[in-house]
Amino acid sequence: MHLSRASGILLHVSSLPGRYGIGGCGKEAYAWVDFLVRCGVKYWQILPLNPTGYGNSPYQGLSAFAGNPLFIDPENLRELGLLNKAALEHAPRFPVRKVDFDKVIRWKSRLFREAFANFKKSQNRALIREYEDFLANNASWIMDFALFMAIRQSFKQASWKEWPTGLKMRNSNALKDFEEKHQDDIQAHALLQFLFHRQWKALRDYTHRKGVFLIGDIPIFMGYDSADVWANPHLFQLDENREPLAVAGVPPDFFSATGQLWGNPLYDWEIHQQDGYGWWIQRIRETLKTVDLIRLDHFRGFAGYYRIPAGEVTAENGRWVPGPDRSLFDAMRREIGDLPFIAEDLGVITPDVVELRERYQFPGMKLLQFAFGGDADNEYLPHNYPCNCAAYTGTHDNNTSAGWYRSASEHERHLCASYLGGHTRDIAHEMIRAVWQSVAIIAIAPMQDFLRLGGWARMNTPSTTTGNWEWRMTASEIREDLADWVREINSAYSRAKGGKYPVN
Secondary structure (H helix, E strand, O other): OOOOOEEEEEOOHHHOOOOOOOOOOOHHHHHHHHHHHHHOOOEEEOOOOOOEOHHHOOOOEOOOOOOOHHHOOHHHHHHOOOOOHHHHHOOOOOOOOEOOHHHHHHHHHHHHHHHHHHHHHOOOHHHHHHHHHHHHHOOOOHHHHHHHHHHHHHOOOOOHHHOOHHHHOOOHHHHHHHHHHOHHHHHHHHHHHHHHHHHHHHHHHHHHHOOOEEEEEEOOOOOOOOHHHHHOHHHEOEOOOOOEOEEEEEOOOOOOOOOEEEEEEOEOHHHHHHOOOHHHHHHHHHHOOOOOEEEEOOOHHHHEEEEEEOOOOOOOOOEEEEOOOHHHHHHHHHHHOOOOEEEOOOOOOOHHHHHHHHHOOOOEEEEHHHOOOOOOOOOOOHHHOOOOEEEEOOOOOOOOHHHHHHHOOHHHHHHHHHHOOOOOOOHHHHHHHHHHHOOOOEEEEEHHHHOOOOHHHOOOOOOOOOOOOOEOOOHHHOOHHHHHHHHHHHHHOOOOOOOOOOOO
8 A cells, every 4th residue: 555645634524514413415525625625635534434323423333334314415405306495494503513413313304204205206217227226236235224224213213132033033024024014214214325325425526536535434343233233143243142242342451440341242253254254345345435545443453352251341351362363354455455444553552463564564553642651762752653654643532632731641741841842832733743743654633633622622532422423613613824824734744745545
């Protein structure tokens, strides 16, 4: 994988501005890409695009392949004749600074029902043929997902473990009976996927024309309550009742005396290997239809993963088990070719993980906020970065840089101030500058840091289940003076002239 020295901004789609309560594929997204061009920024990094379940977390998605319908632009639906003007004129007043997910879901669900009803009556033969082609080209996942969502909807969004036994266990008669009674609901979910992917492709094509490329994100594990686990139980470590035999997490460490119990079901890697890793290869291929580079979350789990017996209330009694290691990536490379991955290798990393990353020359990750707890040899200090890495001020799981500095220990603030030459009055921008100066091939910061925002604007606080994923930017914050400053540091540190990345 050939990369050139460049920079990026991390901003999830949901955080874009706009009048419909949540960011999406509308005109604001195109304006954002234009802003990146004015900044001389090459990469737009986003979080997973999948539809979200409990807690609205993109890392607990309902599908590895589907897109989030909440990102569908209503204006485009009106242009297609699927909504009338009045439907949008009576949009509720949504918060500007945060996503009110419940309110957005209620309103957009009504819009989507109207859009489906109009699609059924549509005489737009070209659009109908396009939809039919989409179903044919995505047959491996689309109808399983649409059926899953329709059943879930009929049981008031209950997890599939709580469905009637026939539906839970995918009894053919039970599924056929449900399909016959709920055909419109199933088709409506399939249509939403078509509309999302159609809009996203148009947006991605625009980014490419502008010389901007997308960095996406693949969580290593699937949520238990997902279409993938329900439709492919043989690929996961489940018992005869489709309950997890063991779950994912990480062991106790400095940050948590009892470890982290994530609760995701684990893969049956032996079955995956026997199948030539077909599900994983398809997952990568489908993701590369939406983005250009992929951040592999929890990369160390591919070398070895922490297995916690089902029923444990903490992560203390788990054990490390070998992962698929190079056999998975060799299979991917044979089928896909070049693997455009960034390895999320933060935290305690063992030699086998380093060996796996270096074997394929995947860039690792470095975070400046992790740099000030030790001495000058700290691997997260910019002067210690290798060239082949993606360097960040922080990620979606960290506080904003301004928020981090305010809450850091006196020792950390002292080391940070010393490292930055005493320039801490504008801490967020100084930290960005330090990352941009480094030899890291890619330098990235969250938009909140460019805006100098405090901890109230952080995207996610790990191990909490409320108040996350809500932050939104306002249109007025996309300012020309900010674009001038970003373009200036990109020019000063030779990050504005990166060559084009191969388009998939």
